[in-house]
Amino acid sequence: MSKREDYEARTEALLAPIVEEAGVEVYDVEYVREGSDWYLRVSIDKEGGVYISDCEKVNRALSEVLDREDFIPDSYILEVSSPGLGRTLKKDKHLAKSIGEKVEIRLFKPADGCKEFAGVLKDFDQERITIEEEDGTRSFDRAAIALIRLAFDF
Numbered sequence: 001m002s003k004r005e006d007y008e009a010r011t012e013a014l015l016a017p018i019v020e021e022a023g024v025e026v027y028d029v030e031y032v033r034e035g036s037d038w039y040l041r042v043s044i045d046k047e048g049g050v051y052i053s054d055c056e057k058v059n060r061a062l063s064e065v066l067d068r069e070d071f072i073p074d075s076y077i078l079e080v081s082s083p084g085l086g087r088t089l090k091k092d093k094h095l096a097k098s099i100g101e102k103v104e105i106r107l108f109k110p111a112d113g114c115k116e117f118a119g120v121l122k123d124f125d126q127e128r129i130t131i132e133e134e135d136g137t138r139s140f141d142r143a144a145i146a147l148i149r150l151a152f153d154f
Helices: 002-020 052-071 092-097
Strands: 024-033 039-043 076-081 102-111 114-124 128-133 135-140 145-150
Touching: 002 039, 002 052, 002 145, 039 052, 052 076, 092 114, 102 128, 102 135, 114 145
Parallel strands: 039 076
Antiparallel strands: 024 039, 102 114, 102 145, 114 128, 128 135
């Protein structure tokens, strides 16, 4: 397990009682470097949407626990937020909740001359993701997908 994966897993474990108390769920945890700064990003979600007060409550409680546990030696910025409308679908649990929703898929390499596709998420397994487009069904190898996220229209 890499340093990043270890920090994310330990943070997610520490979050369990905090999110239960706050009435939200952990959507994602990521530890990333952007420029010279490290970020520990926590996305939370709940039915009906996340409010700023939910983020504040989780941030304060998590910050206290992280200070006490002190397992991340780097300086980092803690961010707690909603995953947003165009949320990235990284995990199987995200995909499962999004069956029947419109998604956007971006591929690493073009398929049929195109790198971006949109359609309704129909199915997925360990190997493939299937969407329904206006002109039919299309499946993609998961390894070929650079990004899959919920589509949203204004």
